[in-house]
Amino acid sequence: MNKKRLFQILARADRxxxxxxxxKIKQECHSVTVxxxxxxxxxxxxxxxxxxxxxxxxxxxxxxxxxxxxxxSTGVAVTxxxxxxxTLSMAMIDAACNAGVFHYEELLIxxxxxxxxxxxxxxxxxxxxxxxxxxxDSEVST
Amino acid sequence: MAYVAVSGGEEAIAASIQLLDYYRSGSEKxxxxxxxxxxLGLMIDKVMSESGLYAKEYAALALKQCxxxxxxxxxxxxxxRSTLKxxxxxxxxxxxxxxxxxxISAAFKDIPGGQLLGASYDYTHRLIRFDEExxxxxxxxxxxxxxxxxxxxxxxxxxxxxxxxxxxxxxxxTYPQDDTMPYDVTEKLLEFPAxxxxxxxxxxxxxxxxxxxxxYSVLRGFGQVHPTVGELRCxxxxxxxxxxxxxxxxxxxxxxxxxxxxxxxxxxxxxxxKLASGYGAVFGRNENKAIAMAVIDREIERGGDYAAQDxxxxxxxxxxxxxxxxxxxxxxxxYVTFQSKLDAVRKTRRNTK
Numbered sequence: 001m002n003k004k005r006l007f008q009i010l011a012r013a014d015r016x017x018x019x020x021x022x023x024k025i026k027q028e029c030h031s032v033t034v035x036x037x038x039x040x041x042x043x044x045x046x047x048x049x050x051x052x053x054x055x056x057x058x059x060x061x062x063x064x065x066x067x068x069x070x071x072x073s074t075g076v077a078v079t080x081x082x083x084x085x086x087t088l089s090m091a092m093i094d095a096a097c098n099a100g101v102f103h104y105e106e107l108l109i110x111x112x113x114x115x116x117x118x119x120x121x122x123x124x125x126x127x128x129x130x131x132x133x134x135x136x137d138s139e140v141s142t
Numbered sequence: 143m144a145y146v147a148v149s150g151g152e153e154a155i156a157a158s159i160q161l162l163d164y165y166r167s168g169s170e171k172x173x174x175x176x177x178x179x180x181x182l183g184l185m186i187d188k189v190m191s192e193s194g195l196y197a198k199e200y201a202a203l204a205l206k207q208c209x210x211x212x213x214x215x216x217x218x219x220x221x222x223r224s225t226l227k228x229x230x231x232x233x234x235x236x237x238x239x240x241x242x243x244x245x246i247s248a249a250f251k252d253i254p255g256g257q258l259l260g261a262s263y264d265y266t267h268r269l270i271r272f273d274e275e276x277x278x279x280x281x282x283x284x285x286x287x288x289x290x291x292x293x294x295x296x297x298x299x300x301x302x303x304x305x306x307x308x309x310x311x312x313x314x315x316t317y318p319q320d321d322t323m324p325y326d327v328t329e330k331l332l333e334f335p336a337x338x339x340x341x342x343x344x345x346x347x348x349x350x351x352x353x354x355x356x357x358y359s360v361l362r363g364f365g366q367v368h369p370t371v372g373e374l375r376c377x378x379x380x381x382x383x384x385x386x387x388x389x390x391x392x393x394x395x396x397x398x399x400x401x402x403x404x405x406x407x408x409x410x411x412x413x414x415x416k417l418a419s420g421y422g423a424v425f426g427r428n429e430n431k432a433i434a435m436a437v438i439d440r441e442i443e444r445g446g447d448y449a450a451q452d453x454x455x456x457x458x459x460x461x462x463x464x465x466x467x468x469x470x471x472x473x474x475x476x477y478v479t480f481q482s483k484l485d486a487v488r489k490t491r492r493n494t495k
Contacts, residue, residue, distance in 0.1 A: 003385045008394040042228040043395065045196075045381060046324065047235045049342060050305055050404060051421045051439070054320040055234065056339035057328075058346055059194040059425055060223065061381065063230065063395055076386060078230065080396030119241070120295030126243050127296050129259035133251050 001097075001105060009108045010093065011079050012115045015086040021104060022089025025070075025096045032092060035074070036067035038084035066091040073099035166209060178202035187399070187426020188212060192462040193219035194328065194347040196398050196425050213466040220463055230383045233392060237402055237423070239300050240377035244427075247304050248371040249406055255301040260376060261427075304373035305404050305419055313417050314406075334454050341442060341457060342435075346424050348460035350431045356450045356460075357434035364448045365441050369407040372419065376401045376427055400425060403432040410444050418443070 010018055026032050045058040064087040065078040075095020077087045096102040179186060179202045189201045193216040200219060208214035244260025247253045259265075308314040324339035327347075332340060345353065361368060378397040385391035402423045409418040420440030422432040441450040449455050459465060 003388065003391040004382060004394050011394055011396050040226055041230070042195075042223065042226045043230040043232060043381070043383065044228060044326070045232050045235055045398070047237065047423065049338075049421045049423070050237075050303055051317075051419050052320060052338055053317040054322065054338055055324045056342040057324050057326055058235070058343070058400070058423060059191070059196060060228065060328075061196045061395065061398065062200070062226070065229065076393070078383060078393050078395060080381070117295055118290075120297060121290055121293040123241075123298055124293040124296040125290070126258060126260055129244075129261075131257040131259060133257075 001108070003094075005112075006094065006097065006108070007077070007079065007090070009112045009115065010077075010090045013111050015083055017111070018086050018093070019089045021107070022092045024104075025092050025102070028101075030070045030096070030099070030101060032095070033069045034066070034088070035069055036065070038064050038066040038087045040064055040082055043078075068092055068095050070095035071099045071101065162209075173206050175199055175202045175206065178206060184427060185210075185212075187428050188350055188431075189215045189219065191425040191428055191431065192216045192347060192349055193223070195219050195223050213462055216462045217466075232381045232383055232395070235379050235381060237375075237377075237379060237400070238303065240375065240379050240400075240402075241298055241397070242301050242375055242377040243399075244376040245301055245373065246371075246375075247373050249373075250304065250307075253304050253373070254307070255299065301375070303404070305406075308372075308406070308417065314419055315416060332457055334457075336453060336457060341439070341453065342421070342423075344457045345422070345435045345438065345460070347462075348435075349462040349465060350428065350434075352460040352462075352465070353434040353438060354430055356456065357437040359448070360437055360441055360450045365437075365446070365450045366407060366444060369405040369420065369437055369440060371433060371436075372404045372406040374401070374403045374429060374433065376429070398425065399427065401428055401432040403429070403436040405433065405436040405440060407440050 040062055041064075042060045043063045044060050046055055047058045048055055061080055062082060063078050063080055064082055064084060065076070066084075066087045067077075068075050068088070068091045070092065073095050075091045075093070075098055077090035077094055079087055079090060093102065179198045182202070182205070185205065186198055186201045189205060189212055190196050190198065192212065193201070195201075197219070200222065201215060204215035204218040204222075205211075207218065242258060242260075244262065245255070245258045247257060251257075305314055309316045322337075322339075324343070325337045327340050327343050332344065336344070359365060376399070379400050380397050381395040382392040383395060385393050400423055403421070405420045405422075406417045407420065408414065409416045418440060420436040420438070420443070422435030422437075422439060424432045424435065438450050438456060441448070442453045442456060445451055445453075
């Protein structure tokens with residue numbers, strides 16, 4: 001699983017479940033050291049605009065970041081918001097992945113399926129607002 | 143003339159600050175932040191956009207603290223933002239891949255992917271629903287939980303831009319990819335002529351009312367003719383940053399809701415063989431601000447003598463914090479400067495007698 005997918009699943013997941021998973025990994029007697037305690041920081045959003053195909057800054061978001069090491073492997077997490085506990089658990093999960101000791105990929109995939117389902121159900125509500133145009137007068141429709 | 147410090151009034155000031163809370167104490171009911179985020183979403187979007195900081199809960203908290211004053215909430219958020227360091231810049235966010243929740247065009251009836259009305263007040267009767275809105279809390283939440291659960295999932299699709307159609311036909315100019323590092327108006331003072339990136343960043347942070355008023359002036363004749371909204375889209379934009387020390391890997395940070403608009407207008411070229419476009423993008427669901435931004439973007443590009451075409455005028459007078467700060471300072475003591483003005487008038491009167 002690539003990092004983007006991993007962090008997308010974790011960012012969208014319920015905080016309690018992520019924290020629980022983080023604790024489980026910690027209990028599996030891996031030596032975990034917090035290198036950088038969770039802290040809030042800013043991230044500037046860089047965007048491309050379509051008129052001149054150039055870049056500009058849309059504004060900032062608040063993210064929380066943390067770094068840990070586990071069995072000599074480093075794990076990082078950066079995620080939107082200010083949830084310190086969740087971010088720390090995300091860093092532990094990342095470290096476990098990097099150390100090759102993460103055994104819960106199937107669980108993450110199950111979370112992901114549920115997340116997609118919810119997004120697609122919401123999308124179904126949006127799609128009901130799609131307009132089906134019918135021209136009422138052939139002369140003005142051209 | 144030097145400024146003169148005066149003392150006195152400390153106790154009065156402390157009592158004045160306490161009185162602010164008195165004005166929030168009239169009800170036993172407390173405003174819940176979660177309820178504010180979900181039920182005053184458009185107001186929160188506006189505050190986030192004007193403060194240049196996408197943080198819903200913090201915007202709600204700021205609004206609660208200052209009795210719903212947009213400019214005070216913007217002040218609080220900007221002040222808080224200044225206490226944090228900035229550690230990251232996102233990868234270039236791709237709005238073509240946005241998860242669209244609304245997308246319309248006033249230029250073409252048929253657009254690839256179709257027109258999606260999404261949620262819009264445009265088709266509502268503006269009537270207060272007295273009974274419904276007075277009903278108990280949580281009613282809407284429960285209703286929509288059920289509606290959502292009953293939906294048949296539909297796969298997400300991405301929507302191309304309407305302007306790409308015109309670019310393919312050669313009716314709009316195309317430009318090579320420009321990866322110049324954007325100018326950052328939060329770190330550097332504006333200089334004129336401003337780079338395009340500084341213009342767009344300044345406008346997306348600008349006061350909604352200021353941009354709307356200026357765009358209105360354009361439409362009423364103090365600018366170019368009536369532009370057409372080529373595309374208005376609202377959706378979730380995915381944000382990522384590079385994963386440290388790993389080529390090609392990235393960290394997904396989350397997604398933000400934005401509104402993006404492209405307007406089409408007459409080109410300034412002599413032969414009139416092409417159209418020109420303007421661009422607006424803002425935090426949240428804030429359509430009029432995004433449209434206004436796109437209208438003014440085009441006006442500044444075109445240039446001219448009207449207010450909306452004057453880059454310095456537009457970019458220097460639209461910041462919510464700056465404009466309100468400057469106007470607000472007028473009510474602070476100007477005892478010495480006013481005495482000097484009075485002296486001057488008295489002296490002139492004496493001389494004329």
